[in-house]
Amino acid sequence: MDSVILIGGGGHAKAIIEIIEMRKEYHIVGITDNNQDKMEKSISGVSIIGNDGILQSYFQKGIKRAFITLGTVADTRARIKLYNMLNEIDFELINAIHPSAIIASSLAMGTGNALMAGSIINVYTTLGNNCIINTGTIVEHDCIIEDHVHISTGAKLAGNVKVKEGTHIGIGAIVKQGVTIGRQVIVGAGAVVLGDIPDNIVCAGIPAREIKRSGDSEIR
Numbered sequence: 001m002d003s004v005i006l007i008g009g010g011g012h013a014k015a016i017i018e019i020i021e022m023r024k025e026y027h028i029v030g031i032t033d034n035n036q037d038k039m040e041k042s043i044s045g046v047s048i049i050g051n052d053g054i055l056q057s058y059f060q061k062g063i064k065r066a067f068i069t070l071g072t073v074a075d076t077r078a079r080i081k082l083y084n085m086l087n088e089i090d091f092e093l094i095n096a097i098h099p100s101a102i103i104a105s106s107l108a109m110g111t112g113n114a115l116m117a118g119s120i121i122n123v124y125t126t127l128g129n130n131c132i133i134n135t136g137t138i139v140e141h142d143c144i145i146e147d148h149v150h151i152s153t154g155a156k157l158a159g160n161v162k163v164k165e166g167t168h169i170g171i172g173a174i175v176k177q178g179v180t181i182g183r184q185v186i187v188g189a190g191a192v193v194l195g196d197i198p199d200n201i202v203c204a205g206i207p208a209r210e211i212k213r214s215g216d217s218e219i220r
Contacts, residue, residue, distance in 0.1 A: 076149070134153045148165055173191045188202070197210075
């Protein structure tokens, strides 16, 4: 059985550990986390073995696969930085797919993605890298989900929706068919998106309206 190292300890890590253990495809060697208070502790029986500075040494020891178990609350940039760091080391990022997820055979998918329990991705959708498709989310036909997107629990995307890089769609949000949501957008919980949303916007409400800018658009 191949080994995998996890990056980020918290609630999302618990869910990913369960998925990996259910699928029985990988042995988890441990979790890294930069919070010193978590050192020598464990999450769901998996030890936190050090901070992110040890990742290079584990790669050199032969652990070639990794997965980002840091979740996001709106801001996806921390996950993006981890993704870029793992790519620089040359880790292979696995996908973590819950057995209850329903995935069309025509899905085109990258790496490092979490498809959580009860999520549905319909036909001819494209899913990038390092995305979270959270519990009970529905992504309908012909959608394009770019890299580093988090679609939160229970959100629903109708057909032909495009979600650009680094965007966070809040819990229970609904997106009308054919809508494009820009880069580094935050869609509030329960929002109903009826029209296109430009880059770097925080929007909320029914229908969703701009509240403010979402901050620095640069992704490092």
